[in-house]
Amino acid sequence: MDIFLQQVVSGIATGGIYASLALALVMIYQATDVVNFAQGEMAMFSTYLAWSMLNAGVPYWVTFFATVALAFLLGLVIERLVIRPVESAPILSIVIVTLGLLVIHNSIAGWIWSYIQKPFPSPFPSRPVHMGPIIVGAHDIGEISVTLIVLLLLFAFFRYTPVGLAMRAAAHNPVSSRLSGIRVSRMLMLGWGLAAAFGAVAGMMVAPIVTLEPNMMGGIQIYAFAAATLGGFTSPGGAVLGGIIVGVAENLVGTYVRFIGTELKLTVALAIIIIVLLVRPRGLFGRAVVRRV
């Protein structure tokens, strides 16, 4: 029983990481209808920026917020220079462009910072917290809290601010939005900026666990996809819950199903993606997407 509980709790912790990246995916999808395959690599790249700042002696929280701001700018620039030119192209072209972004981020990071793993600090204490029979790392608790705070901020932004409303309007009905005076392309750009900023948060929370290297987001991105698919690509709350479910499922399957073990754990993510797409394509909490033509 204790092993089970322990696996559930650490599953929730890793799930939090998937959740934060899934949140960024959902964010761009909501704002722009694009699934950004480079989300994880953009997060990794931002985390390297943070690493460089920390290395230069900048205090952690200053680095944290500066990185979020830089990532936001990076997101804006990428949208403006790379995505906007293909904005009205068929969906496949956009997918290919985001795949290209993935590769480019990866190679540039490798070129600047090399492929050697680098330790990345956690802002939370390293001593574990005992909760009855189970042990939880303080970083895990901190990282889950950060994810939840980000989710709340995101929710409040979209729900209660005029710009959040304009972003939703622009995503749902660009023509009507323009006729209401909303600068749709500016909203799309903002969506990329915000998603990149949230991705950076995810990167900085992941790096202390997996250690920093250009491929650190590879597996996580697939779990994040599973999380977003499970929760529904249209539901930020669903993405977070999806992330936690995926994290727990991954841990339990890895522990209890012998032949899967740790090596085949990634297939759990793919299995989840495929099953959800077959059984309930909109995910647990998503809206059915109605395509207008």
Next chain:
Amino acid sequence: MSAILEVENLQAWYGRTQALHGVSFSMEPRGITTILGANGAGKTTTLRAISAMIRTAGTIRFDGARIDRKATEDIVALGVAHVPQGRGTFMELTVEENLRVGAWARRDRSGVAEDFDRVYRLFPVLLQRRRQLAGTLSGGEQQMLAVGRGLMLRPRLLLLDEPSLGLAPLVVQEIFAILRRINQESGVTILLVEQNARLALALADRAFLIETGRVVMSGASAELTSDDAIRRAYLGY
């Protein structure tokens, strides 16, 4: 009185296909003008051209100033509200959020609050349903919401594209009565595109008829109503 909208030799294209071949007309402030014409004549295109949603040539003046080189969003900010054909409802937003989107281009908070009250007074059903998703409204309610969204701009010119489309006759009458009231109470100039020529001519003071992208007839509504050709082709008696 000087014209609030002056359109001269307006041409418009969809890709390489020319849809308007030199449309000219002008509108007096506080007037209601209707554009009549068969399906595919170029009525929607005329409104889209005014809102800069497609490529055009020719001149368009709003309140004396050229707007034909401006971006859609800037034209809206000048006070031109365009309620598109098919209503353009934001289905996934609530009724209240739809109205809020309509007020996006404005910066006067207190005025926006007043206009919420005004729209809810004109369309009490929207007040009842203000927290509902717009996608759950009936067709008639959605059309009311679309007009309400346009009014939230506190527009000086309201472009309406087939507000009667797909609605039951009683609902259409209700909406047209409200359009008249809006025009009389707040002096909004209305440019109305309508398939239902009889209703449109009854509401409008001026009208013109478009055929394949050209104005073929224009004048006071009364004149057009009594014109034999119009009667046969568009009024059906």
